[in-house]
Amino acid sequence: MTPERYLHLDDHADLLEMPEHAAANQYLGLPLQSVVLNKIIDGRSPAEIGPLLHEIATEAPFLTTQTIFTNNLSYFIENMPRAKELQNKIMRMHMQTSCPILQITGFLADIFANRRLTGEIDALEALHLFIDAVLESRVQVFQNLAQLCPLCRSATDFKNLLKTFKQNPETDLDQLRFKSKMSFPRMMGLGIKILDGCRVQCQFCSEDTKANPDEWQMLTMDDFRALQPILEEVGQVAITGGEPMDHPELLEICRFLSELKVPFTLNTSGGEREQLEELLPMLHDGSIRSITVSINNQFGALGKRRSSQTAAFLVQQNVPFKAHFTAPRLAEMQDDIQPLVNDLRCLGLDFAGAENHKGTQVNNFAPAHSLGLREASVRLVMAPMYPGGRWSDNPDALENLRQITRQASQGGDSSGFCRLQRGAPPVIRADRTVSPCDNNMEGGCSGVTRLMDRLPRTIGQLLQAKSRYSRRMRGIYREANQKGVLPCVVHREKGK
Numbered sequence: 001m002t003p004e005r006y007l008h009l010d011d012h013a014d015l016l017e018m019p020e021h022a023a024a025n026q027y028l029g030l031p032l033q034s035v036v037l038n039k040i041i042d043g044r045s046p047a048e049i050g051p052l053l054h055e056i057a058t059e060a061p062f063l064t065t066q067t068i069f070t071n072n073l074s075y076f077i078e079n080m081p082r083a084k085e086l087q088n089k090i091m092r093m094h095m096q097t098s099c100p101i102l103q104i105t106g107f108l109a110d111i112f113a114n115r116r117l118t119g120e121i122d123a124l125e126a127l128h129l130f131i132d133a134v135l136e137s138r139v140q141v142f143q144n145l146a147q148l149c150p151l152c153r154s155a156t157d158f159k160n161l162l163k164t165f166k167q168n169p170e171t172d173l174d175q176l177r178f179k180s181k182m183s184f185p186r187m188m189g190l191g192i193k194i195l196d197g198c199r200v201q202c203q204f205c206s207e208d209t210k211a212n213p214d215e216w217q218m219l220t221m222d223d224f225r226a227l228q229p230i231l232e233e234v235g236q237v238a239i240t241g242g243e244p245m246d247h248p249e250l251l252e253i254c255r256f257l258s259e260l261k262v263p264f265t266l267n268t269s270g271g272e273r274e275q276l277e278e279l280l281p282m283l284h285d286g287s288i289r290s291i292t293v294s295i296n297n298q299f300g301a302l303g304k305r306r307s308s309q310t311a312a313f314l315v316q317q318n319v320p321f322k323a324h325f326t327a328p329r330l331a332e333m334q335d336d337i338q339p340l341v342n343d344l345r346c347l348g349l350d351f352a353g354a355e356n357h358k359g360t361q362v363n364n365f366a367p368a369h370s371l372g373l374r375e376a377s378v379r380l381v382m383a384p385m386y387p388g389g390r391w392s393d394n395p396d397a398l399e400n401l402r403q404i405t406r407q408a409s410q411g412g413d414s415s416g417f418c419r420l421q422r423g424a425p426p427v428i429r430a431d432r433t434v435s436p437c438d439n440n441m442e443g444g445c446s447g448v449t450r451l452m453d454r455l456p457r458t459i460g461q462l463l464q465a466k467s468r469y470s471r472r473m474r475g476i477y478r479e480a481n482q483k484g485v486l487p488c489v490v491h492r493e494k495g496k
């Protein structure tokens with residue numbers, strides 16, 4: 001039965017009411033409920049505000065295309081002449097490369113969010129240097145450069161990279177990285193499950209989390225301090241759980257990562273208002289590179305309240321988020337999603353196009369009055385439910401698994417269903433072991449042998465363990481193909 005609502009927004013009226021600056025939001029293409037313009041409007045006279053908004057909209061409109069720019073508008077207003085200069089260069093770059101403006105500003109936003117870089121060099125200067133390098137090179141294709149800039153770990157790295165690009169703009173990605181001698185992260189990603197407990201207890205959870213806090217295992221701040229040498233060598237960290245918002249030291253952990261300037265992501269089913277307020281500066285300055293909120297009708301009352309208020313809070317604070325929707329039935333996913341689409345419309349958002357990421361469909365939603373002109377406010381990721389945890393015997397979940405296994409066996413190679421094979425990062429777990437993946441399918445990796453049975457001390461230890469494990473997986477993929485099952489099934493059998 002299709003639920004009537006997923007987000008229970010009526011309970012969060014103060015997050016939904018129109019702020020006094022709704023007209024200004026509309027003018028700059030922000031969600032109507034957004035309060036981020038308060039920072040620049042309050043304290044200025046009406047005679048100043050109109051011309052200022054007009055100046056932004058007409059002479060530096062790139063500031064309205066990416067959320068991180070609008071959330072840091074005060075900085076750009078203080079440096080308006082240089083922001084306008086950048087706008088002119090964006091237009092020239094667009095003419096030279098034929099790259100859509102929204103894509104160019106997306107690359108710029110990724111550089112702006114690189115706090116390792118902007119800790120050493122003024123952010124606008126970094127943006128100018130990047131565009132100058134592309135304009136000087138007179139090439140059309142600059143995507144390799146754009147991919148590497150957010151990974152630079154110092155201003156020296158960044159400048160060497162730009163210099164190498166200008167000398168030989170046709171260089172491929174690996175050569176560019178190699179020739180510029182940039183200090184690349186030794187591991188692109190790392191998952192960290194900070195606890196194995198959760199108060200929400202969604203029925204579909206495949207992690208088998210415990211509800212009673214007395215039984216929770218948790219990583220502590222001391223563990224994080226011990227992990228510092230590893231964290232400094234990692235491109236991005238994914239903080240998950242259990243439910244991270246239930247970890248008593250979540251804020252300290254996030255601040256620690258932010259101070260180290262390690263970009264990180266947060267996966268949650270939603271938090272309490274005070275927690276969200278405390279995390280907000282890190283959501284605005286790029287420390288938290290993305291936040292994913294699970295939205296599902298299988299939540300109990302606590303989950304419904306938390307996910308609904310979190311979604312409304314993030315829209316109000318102009319923080320883009322991924323809404324992760326676990327659909328009960330693969331075959332009926334498009335129908336199941338409709339009530340959630342209606343809920344997003346209640347937040348003033350509308351459908352802004354779909355993308356396909358590694359086989360997963362992502363539907364984008366943006367403020368209805370600025371469709372196609374700015375970064376999406378919500379990216380709706382739809383994933384079918386698979387058996388695992390409390391859903392092990394669920395007929396819908398079993399049918400989803402049957403369908404996906406059939407697809408795998410028809411293709412003759414099921415290894416693509418393995419997250420490890422697809423480059424997903426290893427995961428440090430709350431019990432201080434390391435697992436090879438964070439897979440939820442078929443009971444997840446809870447039953448598989450560990451990459452390490454203790455916390456790693458150096459990045460070298462972790463890399464060695466990962467490469468040993470990857471070799472061992474080849475036999476598992478072979479056997480899965482022979483049996484016509486998913487690799488996770490064989491892997492779990494072997495792990496017992």
Ligand code: SF4
Pocket residue numbers: 417418419420421436437438439444445448487488489491492
């Ligand atoms: S096969 Fe193993 S390593 Fe790969 S996703 Fe499944 S459980 Fe994880």
